[in-house]
Amino acid sequence: MIAGLAERLRRELGPGRVITDRQELRTYECDGLAHHKVVPALAVLAQSTAQVAATVRACAEAGVPFVARGSGTGLSGGALPHADGVLIVTAQMRDILDISPADERAVVQPGVINLQLTRATTPAGYYYAPDPSSQQICSIGGNVAENSGGAHCLKYGFTVNHVTGLEVVTPDGSVTRLGGRALDPPGYDLIGAFVGSEGTLGVATEVTVKLTRLPETVRTLLAAFHGVDQAGAATSAIIAAGVVPAAIEMMDALAIEAAEAAVACGYPPGAGAVLIVELDGPAAEVAAQFDEVVALCEGSGAFEIQIAADDSQRALFWKGRKSAFAAVGRISPDYIVQDGVIPRTALPEVLRRIDELATSNGVRVANVFHAGDGNLHPLVLFDDAVPGEAERAETTSGAIIDLCIEYGGSITGEHGVGADKAKYMPRMFGDDDLDTMQLLRCAFDPAGLANPGKIYPTPRLCGERPGRHTAGDTANRDGAEVF
Amino acid sequence: MTALDELTRPAGDDDVVGGVPARLVAAPRDTAEASALLAATQDLTVVIRGAGTKLDWGPPPRALDLIIDTRHLAGVVEHAAGDLITIVRAGTPLGSLDLGEQLLALDGPAGATVGGTVATATSGPRRLHYGGVRDLLIGITVVRADGKVAKAGGKVVKNVAGYDLGKLYTGSYGTLGLITECAFRLHPRPQHALFVRAVAPPAEAARIRAAAIAPTAVEIDSATGELAVLIEGTPDGVRERADLLAKLLNADISDKSPEWWGADPWAPGGIGVKLSVPLSAVPTLAAGPDAVRGSAGTGVLYAAAAGITEVERLRAACVRLGGHAVVLTAPPDVRDILDMWGPTPGLPLMRRIKDQFDPGHRFAPGRFVGGI
Numbered sequence: 001m002i003a004g005l006a007e008r009l010r011r012e013l014g015p016g017r018v019i020t021d022r023q024e025l026r027t028y029e030c031d032g033l034a035h036h037k038v039v040p041a042l043a044v045l046a047q048s049t050a051q052v053a054a055t056v057r058a059c060a061e062a063g064v065p066f067v068a069r070g071s072g073t074g075l076s077g078g079a080l081p082h083a084d085g086v087l088i089v090t091a092q093m094r095d096i097l098d099i100s101p102a103d104e105r106a107v108v109q110p111g112v113i114n115l116q117l118t119r120a121t122t123p124a125g126y127y128y129a130p131d132p133s134s135q136q137i138c139s140i141g142g143n144v145a146e147n148s149g150g151a152h153c154l155k156y157g158f159t160v161n162h163v164t165g166l167e168v169v170t171p172d173g174s175v176t177r178l179g180g181r182a183l184d185p186p187g188y189d190l191i192g193a194f195v196g197s198e199g200t201l202g203v204a205t206e207v208t209v210k211l212t213r214l215p216e217t218v219r220t221l222l223a224a225f226h227g228v229d230q231a232g233a234a235t236s237a238i239i240a241a242g243v244v245p246a247a248i249e250m251m252d253a254l255a256i257e258a259a260e261a262a263v264a265c266g267y268p269p270g271a272g273a274v275l276i277v278e279l280d281g282p283a284a285e286v287a288a289q290f291d292e293v294v295a296l297c298e299g300s301g302a303f304e305i306q307i308a309a310d311d312s313q314r315a316l317f318w319k320g321r322k323s324a325f326a327a328v329g330r331i332s333p334d335y336i337v338q339d340g341v342i343p344r345t346a347l348p349e350v351l352r353r354i355d356e357l358a359t360s361n362g363v364r365v366a367n368v369f370h371a372g373d374g375n376l377h378p379l380v381l382f383d384d385a386v387p388g389e390a391e392r393a394e395t396t397s398g399a400i401i402d403l404c405i406e407y408g409g410s411i412t413g414e415h416g417v418g419a420d421k422a423k424y425m426p427r428m429f430g431d432d433d434l435d436t437m438q439l440l441r442c443a444f445d446p447a448g449l450a451n452p453g454k455i456y457p458t459p460r461l462c463g464e465r466p467g468r469h470t471a472g473d474t475a476n477r478d479g480a481e482v483f
Numbered sequence: 484m485t486a487l488d489e490l491t492r493p494a495g496d497d498d499v500v501g502g503v504p505a506r507l508v509a510a511p512r513d514t515a516e517a518s519a520l521l522a523a524t525q526d527l528t529v530v531i532r533g534a535g536t537k538l539d540w541g542p543p544p545r546a547l548d549l550i551i552d553t554r555h556l557a558g559v560v561e562h563a564a565g566d567l568i569t570i571v572r573a574g575t576p577l578g579s580l581d582l583g584e585q586l587l588a589l590d591g592p593a594g595a596t597v598g599g600t601v602a603t604a605t606s607g608p609r610r611l612h613y614g615g616v617r618d619l620l621i622g623i624t625v626v627r628a629d630g631k632v633a634k635a636g637g638k639v640v641k642n643v644a645g646y647d648l649g650k651l652y653t654g655s656y657g658t659l660g661l662i663t664e665c666a667f668r669l670h671p672r673p674q675h676a677l678f679v680r681a682v683a684p685p686a687e688a689a690r691i692r693a694a695a696i697a698p699t700a701v702e703i704d705s706a707t708g709e710l711a712v713l714i715e716g717t718p719d720g721v722r723e724r725a726d727l728l729a730k731l732l733n734a735d736i737s738d739k740s741p742e743w744w745g746a747d748p749w750a751p752g753g754i755g756v757k758l759s760v761p762l763s764a765v766p767t768l769a770a771g772p773d774a775v776r777g778s779a780g781t782g783v784l785y786a787a788a789a790g791i792t793e794v795e796r797l798r799a800a801c802v803r804l805g806g807h808a809v810v811l812t813a814p815p816d817v818r819d820i821l822d823m824w825g826p827t828p829g830l831p832l833m834r835r836i837k838d839q840f841d842p843g844h845r846f847a848p849g850r851f852v853g854g855i
Contacts, residue, residue: 102689102763125693147643160647161618170832178829181761182806183615183783184606184654187827187852188836192617192650196643216695236565242584242671282697285720341639345565373641374566410642417644428644429634436625436633436840437646443835455645462839 002041005062005086009044012054019043028087031072031079032134036419040067040081045089049167049175049205052088056203057173059086065449068203070110070142073134075337076418078146078198078454085452088203090141096120097206104211105164105181110141110204114148117209126211129156132414133322144204147196149414151247151321152278154372156212158414160195165208168194170201171445180208193440198416199451201444215280218246219290220314223275223302224268228252228367231273232347234300235371238277239344241296243289248372249276249321252351255328255366255379256320262327265320268304275302275371276317324368325379332364332381334390336397339415340404344374350403354378357403361396363389375413376404402427417455425457435460490520491549498550500530501543501850502815510552514624514632514663517556521661522630524549528845531657533574533596537603539812541656542823545849553598556663561638568621568638570666573598585669588613590745598662604654606757607745608700608713611780613670616653622666623649625659628841632663640668651836657847658855659840673699673715677725680741681734683710686766688779694731696724701780704743705769710734710779711741748776749787754813756797758784760806767804773797782806791821798825827852 002020009018019025020042029037041064046052059066065085072079072091081087094111101124106117114135118127131150132138138148144166149158156162165179178194179185194201225231231250238245251259253272259265267274277293279286297305308314320327328335342350351367358365358380366379378400382393401411401424411417411424425434434456442462444450452459491507498505507527511517521529527548532538534554553574560570564585571580571587575597580587590607591600601623604616613619622636625648635648652662676699681687685703687710700713710732714724725736749755758775760768765779773793777784788794788810794817798808802825810823827833830853837844837855849855 100761100763103761104692105761125695147647149641149643153641157614157618158641158643160650161614176829176832180805182759182801182804183781184604184757184759185807185828186809186824187829187833188655188659189604189617189650189653190829190832192647192653196647213692213695213697215697239565239567242674244671282695282716282720282724284723285697285716288717288720341641343563343566343568343639345563370641374639375641408637409639410637410644412644413639413641414643421644425645428637432631433633433635434645436627436631437635437648439839440646440648440651440836443832443839 001062001064002084005058005064006042008058009055012058013044013051017045017047017051019045028069028072028081028089031069031074031077033075033077033418033420036077036080038081038083040087041084043087043089045092047092049169052090052203052205053169053173053175055086055088056169056171059449060171060173060447063447063449065452067451068145068199070139071113071137073138074142074146074416074418075339076412076416076420078416078418080419082452090203091139093205099124101126101211103181105208106211107206107208108140109206110139110144112140114138114140114143121211122214125214127214128162128209129212130159130162133325140207140209141204144195144207145197145199146416151249151370154248154370155244155246160192162210163191163195163207164210166191166194166204167206168202168204171447171450198418198454200441200454202450217283217286218278218280218314219286220276220278220308220317221294222267222306222317223277223297224271224304225273225275225302227272228351229348230301231275232351232371234275234297234302235347236345237296237300238293239372241292243293245277245293245372246280247276247278250274250369250371251321251324252367254364255324255368258327258331258366259320259324261330263319263323265316267320268306276321321368328366328379328381332383334382334384336380336393338376338378338380338397338400339412340376340401340409341413342374342376342404342407342409344372346407347371347374350407353403354400357396357399361392363393363396365396374409419454422453422455422457425455487523490516490523494550500538500547500550503543503547505530505547505550507549508552509549510555512555514626517551517626517661517663518630518632520551521626521628525629525843525845528848530847531602531661533599534576534594536592536595537599540603541850542818543849544847551661553596560664567669568640568666569669570622570638570664571597572664573662582669584672586672587619587667588670589616589619597665601653601662601665602655602657606781606783608702608778610783611701611778612699617650619667620649620653620665621668623652623662624664625652626661626663628660628843628845636666638666656851658837658851660846675718675721676713676715677721678737678740679712679714679725679728679732679734680737681710681732682708683732683734684766685710685769685779687732688765690731691728694728696728698780701778702744703765703769703779704741704776706774706776707743709741711744713740743776748774748785752814754788754790754794754817755811756786756788756794757809757811758786758797758801758806760801760804764804764806768800771800791817794821802826824852
C-alpha cells in the first residue's frame with residue numbers, strides 16, 4: 001500500500017519531495033524527545049499548501065495515517081512518526097508572506113522559525129510574543145500544534161492568544177481558511193480548538209498571528225537567594241503586590257551549577273536559588289514597579305541582586321536560564337525533562353516533595369521553572385550505564401506528574417501530551433472528559449488518521465450518529481457557506 | 484414521568500425566547516442536578532437562560548420545549564488570590580463578583596451572568612489589554628446533550644493537556660451544551676486609571692499604538708467624532724502616560740469615561756450589529772455612512788442599523804475590508820428575513836462539531852450560524 005502511495009505522491013508532487021529510502025527516513029525517527037523512535041514508512045517534504053493537501057488526500061483515500069512535523073523540536077513526541085504512515089515535513093514552507101504593522105499582523109508559512117519572525121518585525125517596532133526556549137529553531141507551525149508558551153507567557157499569553165487566522169488542511173485533504181486579520185469570525189472558535197490539538201485535527205499550512213508592540217522599556221534583575229523557599233516567597237510577594245512581570249523564572253542550586261558549567265552565565269556563587277524577574281512596558285510604569293520588585297526580593301531574603309545594565313547583560317541572565325536543559329548534560333550523562341504545572345502558591349510544598357522523591361529514589365532532580373505561572377521543569381538526572389537508574393528516574397519523573405495532579409495542576413504546561421504523556425491523561429481527566437474532547441476529534445477526523453496515538457490513550461470510535469435533521473437545517477445551508 | 488415533574492415547572496408568560504414560548508422551565512441547583520435533568524429530557528429541545536440580558540441575540544429557536552434557567556447555578560467555587568484564578572458557577576452575575584484587589588476583566592451588559600458572557604463571547608473596551616473571554620477562560624465544566632458531565636482545561640493558567648474545549652464553548656450560543664462552571668485567570672486591580680478624550684479622527688489610533696504607552700482600551704464613537712483612551716497602572720505612571728498622550732492628541736484628561744463608553748449604540752428593540760475588521764480598516768469603516776462605536780485597538784466595533792439596507796451596507800463594507808458583520812439583535816420582522824450571522828467560513832466543520840456534541844440538535848436549534 002505504501003509503495004502505491006509513494007508512486008502516487010511522486011507523480012503528484014514532483015521530484016525530490018517524497019522520501020522512501022530507509023536511511024534518509026531515519027533522520028525523522030524522533031523529535032526533541034529522543035528516546036521515542038519510530039521510522040516513518042514515507043516522508044514528504046512539502047513546499048506548498050497544495051502539496052500538503054495532495055498528500056493528506058492521498059492518505060485519506062488509502063486509509064494511511066499521517067503525522068505533521070515542523071522543526072522537530074517538540075519535547076513530548078508529538079511529531080513522532082507512525083511506522084505505517086506518512087510524515088509530512090513542513091520545514092521547507094518557510095516564507096513570511098506578509099508583515100503588516102498597520103494591522104498588527106503577520107502571515108507566515110508553518111515552517112517559519114519563531115525567532116525569525118520577531119527579527120523580521122523588530123525594525124517596524126513589533127515582535128512575536130510567544131517565545132519558547134527553543135525559539136531559535138522551532139517553527140510557528142509546531143507552535144500552533146503545541147500551543148507553545150515560553151518565559152514571557154505570564155504576561156503575554158500562549159500561541160493561541162496570538163493566532164487570529166489559519167489555513168488548515170483537514171484530515172480529508174480539503175483546505176479550509178479560518179479567521180484572518182480581523183477578530184471574532186462568526187461561528188465556533190475553530191482556531192481556538194485547533195491551536196494546541198497536536199496535529200490531531202489536521203495540518204496548519206498558513207498562520208496569521210498578532211504582532212506585539214515592542215515595549216518602551218525592559219528591565220531585568222537577577223536575585224540570588226539561599227534557598228528555593230525564599231525565592232518562592234519573593235515570587236508570591238511580587239504577585240501579591242499586583243505586579244505583572246513579563247517573566248519570573250527560577251532555578252535551583254543544581255540547575256545553577258549546570259548552567260555555570262555550560263555557559264558561564266556568572267550567577268552569584270553560593271546561591272541556593274536564583275530568580276530572573278523581567279518587567280517591560282512604558283518607562284513610567286516600569287520604573288516604579290521595578291523598585292518595588294527589588295525591595296520585595298530583598299525583603300524575602302535575596303543576598304545579592306544584579307540589575308542588567310544593558311542588553312548584553314540581560315542576554316547573559318537569560319542565557320543561563322534558556323540553556324538550562326542542555327546544560328544539565330554537563331553534570332549528568334542522562335536526564336529526563338519534565339513539564340508540569342501546579343498552582344503557584346503550592347510551589348514551596350511541591351518542591352519539598354520533589355526533593356523527598358528524589359532522595360527516596362536515589363536520583364538527583366534539578367529544578368528550572370516559570371515561577372510566575374507555576375510551570376515546573378524538573379530535570380531528573382541519571383546514568384543509563386548504572387543498572388536500574390533509568391527506571392528510578394522514570395519513576396521519579398512520573399511521580400512528579402502525580403504531584404502536579406494532586407495539587408490541582410496539569411500534566412503539561414507547554415510541551416504537550418504527545419506520545420509521551422497520553423498515559424497520564426486518565427489521571428487528570430475522567431472518561432467522560434476524554435470522551436467529550438474526542439467528539440471534536442471525530443468532527444475533524446472520523447477515520448482517526450491525523451497523528452493517531454497522540455494525546456488520548458484510548459481512541460474513540462467515531463460511528464455515524466443518527467442526528468435529528470430538520471428542514472430548517474437544509475434550507476439555511478445554501479448561501480451561508482463561504483470557502 | 485415523576486423525575487421530570489420534580490425537575491421542571493410549567494412555563495409562564497415570560498418564558499419566551501425570540502417570540503417562541505417554552506412549555507417547561509427548570510432551574511437546576513448544581514451540576515449533578517443539571518446532568519440528571521438533561522439525561523431525563525433527551526427528547527426535549529432546550530434554550531439556556533442566564534440573566535436574560537442577551538436572550539434576544541441570535542435568531543429565534545426553531546423549537547423550544549424547555550428553558551434551563553441558570554439562576555441557581557450561582558456563586559464562587561474558589562478564588563485563589565495568590566494564584567490569580569477563580570472558579571465561578573455559570574449563573575453568577577458578573578457584577579456580583581467580589582474579588583477584592585483582583586479583577587475578572589470581562590466587559591458585558593450590566594447584570595449579565597458569567598455563563599451568558601462566555602456563551603456569547605461579549606467583547607468590550609478592555610479586551611485590548613486583558614484579552615477577551617477566550618483568553619481569560621482557563622477551564623470549563625459542561626453538561627452534554629446526553630446528560631454527561633465533562634471538564635476541560637483546569638485551574639492553572641498554563642495548561643496544554645487535551646483539547647481546550649473552553650474555546651469551543653466560548654461564543655457557542657448554548658448550542659453545544661450547558662456550561663455550569665468556568666475557571667478564569669484574574670488580573671490585579673489597577674491602582675489608578677485615567678481617560679484621555681479628544682475629538683479626533685479614528686486614524687489617530689495608529690499614533691497611539693506607535694507611542695508605546697500601552698493603553699488598556701482605545702475606543703471611538705463616530706457619531707460624536709470622539710476618541711477615548713483608557714490608561715491604567717500606578718498613579719505616577721498613569722499620570723505621565725496620560726500627559727504624554729494628551730499632548731500628542733491635543734486631548735483632555737478625565738477620570739470619567741465618555742457616556743458612550745462600552746454602551747450598545749442601538750436602542751432596545753433596534754437592530755444591533757457587531758463588526759470586526761483588521762485594525763488598518765477601522766478608519767475606513769468609521770468614515771462610512773453608518774455610525775460605529777467600539778475598539779480601534781482590537782477592530783471589534785458595534786453599530787445600530789436603521790434597517791436591512793444599512794445592515795447589508797455594513798456587512799458589505801466589513802467583508803470588503805477583510806472582516807465580518809453579525810447582527811446580534813433585531814426586531815422580529817427584520818430577523819425573519821435577514822441572515823443574522825452572515826457568511827461563515829468553516830461552516831461544514833461547524834456542522835460536524837454540532838452533530839458530534841448534540842446529535843439530536845436539542846440545544847438552541849436554529850440560533851447559530853447556518854441554522855445550527
